[in-house]
Amino acid sequence: MSDFDLAPELIYLNHAAVAPWPTRTVAAVARFARENGRLGARHYPRWLETEQRLRERLARLINAPGADDIALLKSTSEGLSLVARGLSWRAGDNIVSIAQEFPSNRIVWESLAGLGVELRLLDLAASSDPEGDLLALCDTHTRLLAVSSVQYASGLRLDLPRLGEDSRRHDRLFCVDAIQQLGALRFDVQANLADFVVADGHKWMLGAEGLALFYCRAELREQLALNQFGWHMVEQAGDFERREWTPAASARRFECGSPNMLGIHALEASLELLERQGGEAIERAILEHTDFLMEEIQRHGAVPISSREPARRSGILTFQVPGQDPQALYQRLMQAGVVCAFRGGGIRFSPHFYNTQEELVRALQLLRELP
DSSP: OOSOOOOTTOEEOBTTTOOOOOHHHHHHHHHHHHHHHHHTTTTHHHHHHHHHHHHHHHHHHHTOSOGGGEEEESOHHHHHHHHHHHSOOOTTOEEEEETTSOTHHHHHHHTTGGGTOEEEEEOGGGOSOHHHHHHHHOOTTEEEEEEESBOTTTOOBOOHHHHHHHHHHTTOEEEEEOTTTTTTSOOOHHHHTOSEEEEESSSTTOOOTTOEEEEEOGGGGGGSOOOOOOGGGBTTTTOTTOOOOOBOSSGGGGOOSOOOHHHHHHHHHHHHHHHHHOHHHHHHHHHHHHHHHHHHHHHTTOEESSOOOGGGOOSOEEEEOTTSOHHHHHHHHHHTTEEOEEETTEEEEBOOTTOOHHHHHHHHHHHHHOO
């Protein structure tokens, strides 16, 4: 069985938005639906085994110390909100971030303005050293540095260890939105010294929308005040008659209600495929794709918005074609079967490991031939 069963007329270059499911994921969801339809929750203990396997896979994916460090939330926004509304802020505190962040990683911090928390934003367009300029915005009142490891519009990849080391040295918290990295480029939460990591599973991890990873460094779990409560977040989650309760010692303390079992079965199947392929091989294939696209679009006169520096590359390549309205060009590419995105003022291609060079060549040919 092929790993993917995409319609043959499509060239899918939009994994930075919403990814297609692998065939094994489609099969896993279908099995789960059939079982639920015929037997209901008769085999719920098996579902819990799948949930535990998923936590373990996610812990391996980011090199977390263990599965207890992983919470399963509904979205990146929910995870970022846990941090924003869980920390105890003081008037005069500030947060440092990037002006070009996806709205989820901006609005959540802006919402703290009423508490007297300042949001300091770096304009990447005016920076030749993003890490140095981010750190220059920090001072003794900076409580949190919050960035995406890969920028959603340009694909710019940050030097996370540099940011993490400086943050740890100055007793500053470090929050990473890794949605544009996990499943594409290898990630090491311990080497990056990240305190919080958040990422929904429906992009490079090839899962379903509505299920996200949330990592919180164990030493910080009790520092995040809980604002959501329910049966699932307590230490004795299965003891429904118990009157006394305490939050779970693990990251499950951040999961207030019933788990998204459908999404869990989908993401667990997708991560099994990614593990089988191997993180190093996936990263190498994706970077080879974007390197090839970078070289070819420039050879044919297009202008990359994404960085030309190899160390800044990711699975995202965004570009403009001189003389062409990028939004209109995007619409024509979509009509021609090249599934891509209009982001950051240009066309965004985001291929995954399974895309072939023949597909990339065909997409570039259509790009040149479209009226």
